[in-house]
Amino acid sequence: MWRNFGKQMNKETKLRIHNITAKAALKFGSEAWVLKKREEQCLEAAQMKFLRYLLGITKLDEEKNQCIREKMGAQNIVKEIKQYQEKWLQHVQRIDINRLPKQALQYRPRDEGT
Numbered sequence: 001m002w003r004n005f006g007k008q009m010n011k012e013t014k015l016r017i018h019n020i021t022a023k024a025a026l027k028f029g030s031e032a033w034v035l036k037k038r039e040e041q042c043l044e045a046a047q048m049k050f051l052r053y054l055l056g057i058t059k060l061d062e063e064k065n066q067c068i069r070e071k072m073g074a075q076n077i078v079k080e081i082k083q084y085q086e087k088w089l090q091h092v093q094r095i096d097i098n099r100l101p102k103q104a105l106q107y108r109p110r111d112e113g114t
Contacts, residue, residue, distance in 0.1 A: 014054045015072050022050045023077065030081045031088040040078045047077040 009017075026043055035043075048065050051072050057063050069076065092101045 011072065015074065018050060018054060018072070018074065022047070023080070026077055027081055027084060030084060033081070033085070035078065035081070043077050043081070047074075 026046060033039075044065070048068065051068050051074060052058065052063075055068060055071060057068065089105075092105050095102050097103070097106075
C-alpha cells in the first residue's frame with residue numbers, strides 16, 4: 001500500500017493510519033503493564049521508526065524525535081500509555097465490586113501464619 005499510495009497521501013491520512021494500526025498495536029494490553037525504562041525506550045523507538053517512515057526521514061537526516069512528533073502532530077507513546085493506564089484504573093475503581101477486574105485490583109493474599 002505504501003509503495004503505491006505513500007507519496008500521494010497527505011500527512012493527516014498517514015497520521016490516521018498510524019493511530020489506527022501502529023499505535024493500537026503498541027498499546028494493546030497495556031492496562032496492566034509495569035513499564036521499565038528499557039521497555040519505554042523500545043516502545044518509543046518503534047513509534048519513531050514508524051513516524052520517520054511516514055515522513056520519509058531517515059536516521060541519517062539527524063532529525064530530532066520531538067521535531068518529528070511535532071510535524072506529525074503525534075504524542076509520545078509512553079505518555080499515552082501512562083494516561084491510558086490512569087484512565088483504566090479510574091474506570092476499574094468505579095465499577096461494581098462483583099466484577100472481576102475490581103476483585104483482581106483489590107486482591108490481597110492471605111497471610112499463611114493466621
